[in-house]
Amino acid sequence: MSVVKLEECRQHIRAQLDGVVEFWLKYSHDTVHGGFFTCIGRDGNVYDELKYVWLQGRQVWMYCRLYRSMDRFRRPEILEAAKAGGAFLRKFARVSVSGNQWKCAFCLTRDGKAVKVQRTIFSECFYIMAMDELSRVTGDKEMQMEAEQMMEQLIYCVREDSSGLGRPQLLGDVPTNSMAVPMMLLCLVQQVSEGRLEMGRKYAELGSWCVSQIQQHIQRDGTAILENVSATGAELPGCLGRLQNPGHALEAGWFLLQYAAENDNKKIQRTAIEKFVELPYERGWDTDHGGLFYFLDVDGHCPTQLEWSMKLWWPHSEALVAFLMAYSQTKKPELLEKFFKVYEYTFSHFPDSQNGEWFGYLTQEGKVALDFKGGPFKGFFHVPRCLYMCECILDNLLAKKD
Amino acid sequence: MSVVKLEECRQHIRAQLDGVVEFWLKYSHDTVHGGFFTCIGRDGNVYDELKYVWLQGRQVWMYCRLYRSMDRFRRPEILEAAKAGGAFLRKFARVSVSGNQWKCAFCLTRDGKAVKVQRTIFSECFYIMAMDELSRVTGDKEMQMEAEQMMEQLIYCVREDSSGLGRPQLLGDVPTNSMAVPMMLLCLVQQVSEGRLEMGRKYAELGSWCVSQIQQHIQRDGTAILENVSATGAELPGCLGRLQNPGHALEAGWFLLQYAAENDNKKIQRTAIEKFVELPYERGWDTDHGGLFYFLDVDGHCPTQLEWSMKLWWPHSEALVAFLMAYSQTKKPELLEKFFKVYEYTFSHFPDSQNGEWFGYLTQEGKVALDFKGGPFKGFFHVPRCLYMCECILDNLLAKKD
Numbered sequence: 001m002s003v004v005k006l007e008e009c010r011q012h013i014r015a016q017l018d019g020v021v022e023f024w025l026k027y028s029h030d031t032v033h034g035g036f037f038t039c040i041g042r043d044g045n046v047y048d049e050l051k052y053v054w055l056q057g058r059q060v061w062m063y064c065r066l067y068r069s070m071d072r073f074r075r076p077e078i079l080e081a082a083k084a085g086g087a088f089l090r091k092f093a094r095v096s097v098s099g100n101q102w103k104c105a106f107c108l109t110r111d112g113k114a115v116k117v118q119r120t121i122f123s124e125c126f127y128i129m130a131m132d133e134l135s136r137v138t139g140d141k142e143m144q145m146e147a148e149q150m151m152e153q154l155i156y157c158v159r160e161d162s163s164g165l166g167r168p169q170l171l172g173d174v175p176t177n178s179m180a181v182p183m184m185l186l187c188l189v190q191q192v193s194e195g196r197l198e199m200g201r202k203y204a205e206l207g208s209w210c211v212s213q214i215q216q217h218i219q220r221d222g223t224a225i226l227e228n229v230s231a232t233g234a235e236l237p238g239c240l241g242r243l244q245n246p247g248h249a250l251e252a253g254w255f256l257l258q259y260a261a262e263n264d265n266k267k268i269q270r271t272a273i274e275k276f277v278e279l280p281y282e283r284g285w286d287t288d289h290g291g292l293f294y295f296l297d298v299d300g301h302c303p304t305q306l307e308w309s310m311k312l313w314w315p316h317s318e319a320l321v322a323f324l325m326a327y328s329q330t331k332k333p334e335l336l337e338k339f340f341k342v343y344e345y346t347f348s349h350f351p352d353s354q355n356g357e358w359f360g361y362l363t364q365e366g367k368v369a370l371d372f373k374g375g376p377f378k379g380f381f382h383v384p385r386c387l388y389m390c391e392c393i394l395d396n397l398l399a400k401k402d
Numbered sequence: 403m404s405v406v407k408l409e410e411c412r413q414h415i416r417a418q419l420d421g422v423v424e425f426w427l428k429y430s431h432d433t434v435h436g437g438f439f440t441c442i443g444r445d446g447n448v449y450d451e452l453k454y455v456w457l458q459g460r461q462v463w464m465y466c467r468l469y470r471s472m473d474r475f476r477r478p479e480i481l482e483a484a485k486a487g488g489a490f491l492r493k494f495a496r497v498s499v500s501g502n503q504w505k506c507a508f509c510l511t512r513d514g515k516a517v518k519v520q521r522t523i524f525s526e527c528f529y530i531m532a533m534d535e536l537s538r539v540t541g542d543k544e545m546q547m548e549a550e551q552m553m554e555q556l557i558y559c560v561r562e563d564s565s566g567l568g569r570p571q572l573l574g575d576v577p578t579n580s581m582a583v584p585m586m587l588l589c590l591v592q593q594v595s596e597g598r599l600e601m602g603r604k605y606a607e608l609g610s611w612c613v614s615q616i617q618q619h620i621q622r623d624g625t626a627i628l629e630n631v632s633a634t635g636a637e638l639p640g641c642l643g644r645l646q647n648p649g650h651a652l653e654a655g656w657f658l659l660q661y662a663a664e665n666d667n668k669k670i671q672r673t674a675i676e677k678f679v680e681l682p683y684e685r686g687w688d689t690d691h692g693g694l695f696y697f698l699d700v701d702g703h704c705p706t707q708l709e710w711s712m713k714l715w716w717p718h719s720e721a722l723v724a725f726l727m728a729y730s731q732t733k734k735p736e737l738l739e740k741f742f743k744v745y746e747y748t749f750s751h752f753p754d755s756q757n758g759e760w761f762g763y764l765t766q767e768g769k770v771a772l773d774f775k776g777g778p779f780k781g782f783f784h785v786p787r788c789l790y791m792c793e794c795i796l797d798n799l800l801a802k803k804d
Contacts, residue, residue, distance in 0.1 A: 048640040048641045168497075168568075170507070173516070237450075237451070238452055
């Protein structure tokens with residue numbers, strides 16, 4: 001693969017990242033209440049004022065990460081918006097649910113009243129990510145402490161006692177290892193440990209536990225990554241047990257690759273590439289129409305998720321990062337070839353050349369099925385994180401080639 | 403419209419109903435634990451053994467209704483399966499959730515262990531429908547009493563205090579009149595009152611309240627039916643407030659038509675036809691590809707539901723009943739024309755001529771997107787209820803023409 005092609009690719013990704021940042025700077029800020037509008041239509045119009053907490057936390061995180069690590073984004077308006085988003089979250093996201101227990105809401109009104117609370121850990125996860133990254137930029141030690149305290153509660157909830165989530169105890173609801181949980185925890189370990197030796201030591205065991213929990217999802221003699229397994233790593237019965245989510249596996253893949261690099265662990269690197277990057281791509285790629293399926297059943301049954309065959313922006317974002325990182329760590333040309341295959345599909349289908357940003361949801365055939373730029377689950381996160389990660393990796397690859 | 407065409411239609415619908423009943427008799431019975439498998443693949447294979455309580459209740463109800471009202475279905479195997487389904491529900495569906503409160507589960511394992519409980523009323527609704535109809539067939543007074551007691555609790559939950567559902571009280575979660583609730587209650591009023599004068603009197607006020615709650619969904623100066631309105635009948639902000647669900651409006655339409663006929667109320671009949679039958683059809687019909695959209699935004703924004711543009715079996719089932727019932731009450735030829743337009747689309751797209759039953763989920767363009775015959779939300783209910791209702795209405799129409 002020529003340096004020229006990589007350089008072209010970097011230029012394109014840089015320009016895409018610039019455009020995506022401008023889009024959200026222009027349309028998403030709520031200058032009255034702080035925080036971000038995330039329901040943003042094709043041409044930038046706000047079609048709903050609800051504030052989804054995952055997306056508030058993710059946008060604060062992404063703004064701060066860009067501000068902190070890329071010179072051209074060290075702009076006051078980015079920092080101010082991140083701070084206003086952080087203040088909005090701290091003021092409104094925590095709600096008391098029963099007795100003296102509290103949770104982070106899933107969704108708030110524009111002025112911060114809780115609309116919905118989920119019985120999962122993810123609002124808390126994105127809250128922690130936001131607070132940790134924001135405190136790195138502002139130097140706010142109290143905020144950093146808050147993130148650490150919430151992290152401790154989260155770990156207790158995942159590893160010791162999940163009753164705080166408010167789910168009723170049901171005999172048929174067997175303990176499950178869902179990919180999202182150890183992935184998200186590993187992501188948080190990497191977040192709070194970055195550049196902090198003491199935190200790295202504190203969470204080393206947790207990181208290792210997350211990696212082993214993620215590896216439990218390698219099933220069927222290593223031929224499939226299953227999204228949900230039992231607490232002891234066995235296959236679960238029915239649709240739940242047979243579910244494959246290729247985008248999620250690919251995202252786990254690059255989390256594992258980062259972990260392998262940080263810990264200089266070749267075995268985990270090999271597992272990450274073979275099982276969490278190459279395998280979900282092979283299983284998940286639609287050979288008829290191109291693109292990655294959203295869900296698949298490992299035995300070939302039809303998934304029950306109505307959107308199973310749709311092509312979503314985020315699995316493609318994760319695949320780009322996963323293949324480029326895998327290539328950067330190994331220099332195996334077949335990994336770069338796959339990166340460019342995903343790249344071709346992604347950039348010929350998702351970006352909206354007319355109004356900026358990416359469409360999020362295509363039909364199996366690649367037609368735009370939902371034309372908004374932001375919605376309850378699509379915000380300023382997967383697209384800019386992918387572009388940011390790819391640009392960093394390409395900078396590194398090209399610097400070494402100079 | 404000629405009698406010959408109506409007669410052909412009746413023959414076709416009769417044959418369809420026979421085929422659908424045979425499909426579920428053959429593939430869905432769990433002879434070990436009682437109850438029904440509802441995750442049934444294209445060719446009849448059980449691809450998941452979970453038992454969804456809505457679908458258990460609905461199948462018991464539908465079997466008993468067919469047994470009770472159509473001679474050719476007065477078959478011991480149908481009654482036995484319904485009884486076994488009823489016994490399964492009575493044994494396992496109720497679970498205690500906190501303190502001395504209980505709810506009906508949403509989903510059970512094959513042997514009856516609760517997997518999931520929803521914070522809504524619908525599992526209870528289908529439980530009541532099942533028990534009431536089953537007790538009419540078996541004469542089991544205790545079962546009928548149980549249905550009536552649960553009905554009282556349900557009414558209390560909807561009209562007085564919904565805290566038993568287990569939802570946390572949130573400031574931004576404003577009381578909402580969702581179409582499904584008064585529709586479902588009206589359906590239950592009609593169920594428990596049928597042929598029982600005393601019950602009819604007892605629930606007359608409730609029925610009238612349901613009708614007025616349903617009519618609150620007529621919005622925008624009568625130009626749209628909105629799925630969710632405020633508790634006082636005002637439009638709600640955002641996507642939630644702008645949501646249209648044409649299939650649901652059409653289903654409400656024929657519930658209202660039944661109510662209008664029972665109460666000899668021409669005003670409600672006219673409202674039902676103009677606002678709940680003709681209007682959602684006009685708004686919801688896809689003029690490009692045919693068929694009814696699943697969801698639409700009244701202002702033309704893209705809905706956030708990923709499946710908004712898909713064509714589902716049940717809105718088409720409801721539309722068939724609604725237009726045929728509207729025609730049978732008014733004899734207006736344009737209503738029969740619309741019935742046949744929906745009929746053409748429905749029978750040329752949904753039935754599986756190879757393996758029987760109907761596909762449930764098509765793409766906007768009409769391609770089969772999910773090929774199973776039963777899943778978490780598709781069981782032995784909308785298809786046979788539609789065919790049963792249409793056959794009855796056609797019998798009536800044709801008898802009068804003789």
